[in-house]
Amino acid sequence: MPIEFWQADFQRQRAYNRSMDGEDLLPLKIAQALDRGATVVTGNQRAARTLRIAFDRRNRALGLNSWQPPAVMAWDTWITRLWRGLLLDGQTSKLLLNRSQEHAVWRRILTADAELHSLQTPDTLAEMAAEAWSLLCSYNGQERLRGSAVSADTRAFHRWALKFAQQCKADGLLARAQLESALRAAASAGQLAAETATEIALVGFDSLTPAQSSLLEGLRATGVNIEELSISIAADRKMLIATADEREELRTAALGIRRLLEERPHASVAVITSGLEKQRAEIDRTFREILAPELEDITASPNSGPFEFSVGVMLANTPLITSALDLLRWCTGALPLERVSRLLLSPYLASIATENGARAEFDAFELRRAKLLRPEISLEWLISALEGSRHKSKLTGLLGKLRTMLIAAKRLTKNEQRSHSEWAETMRELLSAAGWGSGQGEDSVEFQTRRKWDSVLDELATLDFDGQRVGFFEALDAVSRIAQQTMFAPESREAPVQIIGPLEAAGSTFDAIWFLRSGELSWPVPRSSNPLLPWPLQRDLAMPGTDAQLDAEQARRITKRIAESAATVVFSYANESAEGRQRQSSTMNGLDLEPVAIEEIAMAEAQPTFLETEKVEDTGSLPQLPDQVIHGGAEILKLQAACGFRAFAERRLWSTELRTTEMGLDAAERGTIVHLVLEEFWKVVKTQNALKVMPSSERAALLDQCISTALEKSEKLSVTPWDAAYLDMQRERLRNLLGPWLELELTRPPFTVKLSEKELKDVQIGPLRLSVRVDRVDIGESGEIIIDYKTGVANPSEWLSDRPDAPQLPLYAVLSEAVQLEAVAFGQVRAGKDMGLQGFSISEESGIRMPRQRPANLAEQVEEWRQVLTSLAEDFYNGDTRVRPKSFPTTCTYCTQRLLCRIDAASFEEAMDDEEATEAESD
Known part of the structure; x- marks a missing residue:
């Protein structure tokens, strides 16, 4: 029997920040500061909101009917309020720029810079410049920027910053980054006395920037009492869990939290992780599955359940x-x-x-x-x-x-x-x-x-x-x-599980904390220097990303603060992360973490209930097909040859994919236009002899005319210059494709085009009645030549199987009433060496390329095709719906019926992986 995983003295924690009915109470130090009239300033908005809610709940618990809102606000809100007070008192007239206004100023400066040569857009550069200026002001480095530039980028920024400062001074503007220094000056001039409380309590600051410290020092000089309050908790249990991978780590955390909530429904839990934006979707999916499976319902509100993200979108x-x-x-x-x-x-x-x-x-x-x-x-x-x-x-x-x-x-x-x-x-x-x-x-x-x-x-x-x-x-x-x-981010629902970042957790306490991704490759997050600020200046001012030791010390302070924010704390990491193998982060050294086996949590996962299955043999038969032409033509036989179930789904259930319009003409439409052009051309020319005697200029003119006829429908859709240019490009493509094709037709033995794009209505193959369209039939020297145009890849060897991949031409051959059949061939209308006729012929002199594997006698092959196609027709007619792909998984790769068929998706993926691995080895 494993030890109780969440074993901890929750009663002491509840006495600290909870009443008997489970409502949050205010930490004692903060309550006393507010009672003295102090202003509580927090390091982030979340902490301020939490403390305001706790203040209201405490007063309700004390039986008060009304009270003044507490003076609790985040740093940014506090200094903005101080500035607004100066404006109302007439102590200043400067306009405090918001984010968009400052962006507009920077963008105007960059757009007017004649020396600017950058691949970045003005908007992107303006954001980078504003970020660099904010960092510089936070570390009181404006005056030290002059003369420190050492590269083209830093010199450019110095030029922009100088113009920015000049324009702000000339127009009476104040950037948000300079607000602390402006307030410090106002404090020194005695202008903030009416706006500032006599006591300020700081809560939830891991560190202060030089600009913040400077403002606080200025306020102290005016007699303001400033105190930093710590609301840390001595943890009863601090644990460390290592899992095999990140997915297991996330599931382990969800299982452990579910176990805690089942035992203590009123417990407050914080799930803390860095890089929350990137992990949000995965965390949400896993927590829904384990903490709130009812939310898996598509109709369930996404903003419900026992957990919520404090970071918005x-x-x-x-x-x-x-x-x-x-x-x-x-x-x-x-x-x-x-x-x-x-x-x-x-x-x-x-x-x-x-x-x-x-x-x-x-x-x-x-x-x-x-x-x-x-x-x-x-x-x-x-x-x-x-x-x-x-x-x-x-x-x-x-x-x-x-x-x-x-x-x-x-x-x-x-x-x-x-x-x-x-x-x-x-x-x-x-x-x-x-x-x-x-x-x-x-x-x-x-x-x-x-x-x-x-x-x-x-x-x-x-x-x-x-x-x-x-x-x-x-x-x-x-x-x-x-x-x-x-x-x-929607207003907080005060869900029991709060998913937050490490910085957001400052100033808040919980019953339990689970710190995810605490491995050395995930935490702390690497910090980088600013590319627009000179490196020596950043190093001298101790900016983030310039001193690895200072950054590591800051991360250790944050980690220690997190470890002291709950009665029970769990740090977890994956031995194998997305970046590679890792150990626990060095920031946890000295925290006296207790290693805990994953089994202590995994046992909480409910064991699935296995029901005894009953096999039922499906002896029912499909309704008989009506005695009429079945829509689908030769495609029915092609689908039946590939897989009986696919033919059934697409041609009897009419299950089809949702087609979307592609840019311009799609492949099928382009192929159809090639057919139309050749149909129009041979209607006029009719014979090879007529083609030979036709002057090249006349042939080109006729081809252009046929192309225009084939594009008539597309011309009606042309409404913009872009459309007209696109059709001109298609005309040129058709000329370049079909001009060489007609040259190739001149090299063939003599022929006459008997029919082109001929529809054969209500023909029968086995029990099926179909309608098919034959692309072209020529009369050659020894009989009829059946041609099927192909603008894509085609191979006649696909016909030599009891399940042919391309049964169209074999079907045309079976249906042909010719006394003598000379050849069946793909007319490969493709640019390059593949262009030509490829198929089976009774003569080596027919001008048709024949593969090595070919029948000895074409007439006998036609009879064999008749048997094969009749068998496929009977299978479809009789309802052979077996899931039996011809070549697994290749046949299934582009099948749109995989949602309906009974092939296991996992086995399909495994087969594809094996096939790819084999191809890689052969390469």
Whole structure:
């Protein structure tokens, strides 16, 4: 019997921060500081929120009916409030730049720099410059930048920084990075006395930057009492777990946490890991499976269950805002097919529940199968397609919103210049016209997302600080960038399991902590120096990434703080990580961790219940096929030869993949056009002799005419210069392909084209009645020559099998009524050495390339084909649905029925791996 894994004195911990009913209480030191009137400043927003909630719960537990909100705020909020107080008191008139305003200043400086030579875009460089300036100001290094530049990049940054400082001074602007130094100056001038509490308590700071320390020293000099409060807990048990790999580590953590919550439902647990953004999807998937299997249901809300991530996602990546940005871009031009499809199926475009089914049908059976020269769809085109759709009567709401949106979009003038605030209102109007963000039926998260979007548009309006007027495209680029840089996280549900990063955990305590990925290759995260700042300057100022020892010491402090933030702490790592084999991180040295075997947790995993299975023999038969022509032609026999189940699924169940439009003409369409050109050409020329006597100029003109005829349907789809250029390219491709093909036809023995693209209706093979189309039949010197055009790879040896891969030509040969059959051949209309006729012939002088493996007598081979194809027809007719791929796994590689068939996916992958390994060895 293993020892109790979560054995710990939780009662002492609860006495520290919990009441008897399980509600969080405020740590004693912080409660006393707030009671004295102190302002509590935290190192991060999460700690501030947690302490405010704890303050309210404590007061409720004390029976209070009302109270003043606590003076608890994160550092950034605190210093911004101090600056706002200076503005209200008239002590300053400078404009504190927000992120977007500062970006605009940097971008303007970079765009005007005549010496700038970079592959980076101005926006990317502006972000890099702002980051370097922020780092420089945090370490009070502005004055030391002059004369320290040693490379082209650092000299360029010095030039930009000088212009940035000059412009800020001239225009009365203040960058956020300089706020601490500005407040320090105000404190020295005695201007902060009315804005600052007499006591400040710092909570959750692993370290302070020089700029932060300088501000605090300035406040101390004015008589403010500043104290750093520690809320550490002496852990009862600190454990170390090593697993085989990272997947096992994650599952072990989930099992251990589930076990704790089953025993102590009110326990608070923190799962801490670095690089949370990259691991979020994997953690979410594993925790859902083990902690909350009910959330595996596709209808379950993603924002529920016993765990939540404190780190949000970029606002632009949320479904609601993605649809908003797509709608705004749609007003200015065409969108890719996939994004239009996503809009149609989303609940954010003219949301009308009764239209959902009709929209899905329109998307699957009309939009995705539309013939387009390029998979981009304009608003006008979609409205026209909907007006001609058989689903029009069911999509009146959508059609009405799209028309309203188009009217609003046409008011946008290409070169019109407006202020950012005016464009923000225009964007609201465009989205309103599309029925976006109406608020109907939205949940709490969607409501919060929409409110965050309003703040993005408000931030866009702040770009009017410099009086610049811009076009709609520039404003749209700006709002897209703001949304991409805005982190969005729904309000915390206070779930028992909080998944956070190492820095976010500062200032918070828990019942238990599980630190994932604590191996030497994962923790601490390597820090790098800034490429725009001179290395000697960064080293002298002790910036991150310049001194490995200082970085390691900082990581040890963070690790020690985490180990002192809960009664029970678990550090885990995988012996084999994505980067290679590893040991535990050196930052855990000296923590006296207790090694724990994985079995202590694994035993918590519920053992599956095995039910006794009963085998039932399926003796039922399929309904008999109707006595009529079966749609599918020779493709039915091809599918039956490959796998009986595939033929059944595709030609009797009509299970097909969802086809999507490709860029321009797809391979099948290009092949069809080649057929049409050759059909038109031989309708006119008819014989090889006529081709020989035709002058080359006349032949080229006729070929061009036939190409134009074949491209007539595509010409009707040409609406833009891009479309016209694409068709011109296709014409040139067809000339280059078919010109040499006609030259090759001149070298063949004499022939007459008997028929071209001839449809044979209601022909019979075995019990099946089919309709097939023969590409071409020539009359040669010794009989008929059946030709099947191929623009792809083809091999006649595919015919010599009881399960032929390409049974079309054998079927045409069987159905032929010719007295004498001279040859059957692929007409390989391909550029290069493969071009030519390849197949079986009764004569070596026929001009047809024949493979080594070929029948001795063509007539006997045709009779053999008759037996083979009749057998395949009987198998399909009689319902032979066995999953029996001809060549596993090759036959299954591109099969779209693998979701229906009974082949084990794991065995398929193993076979593919074995096949790839064999090919690699042979290479």
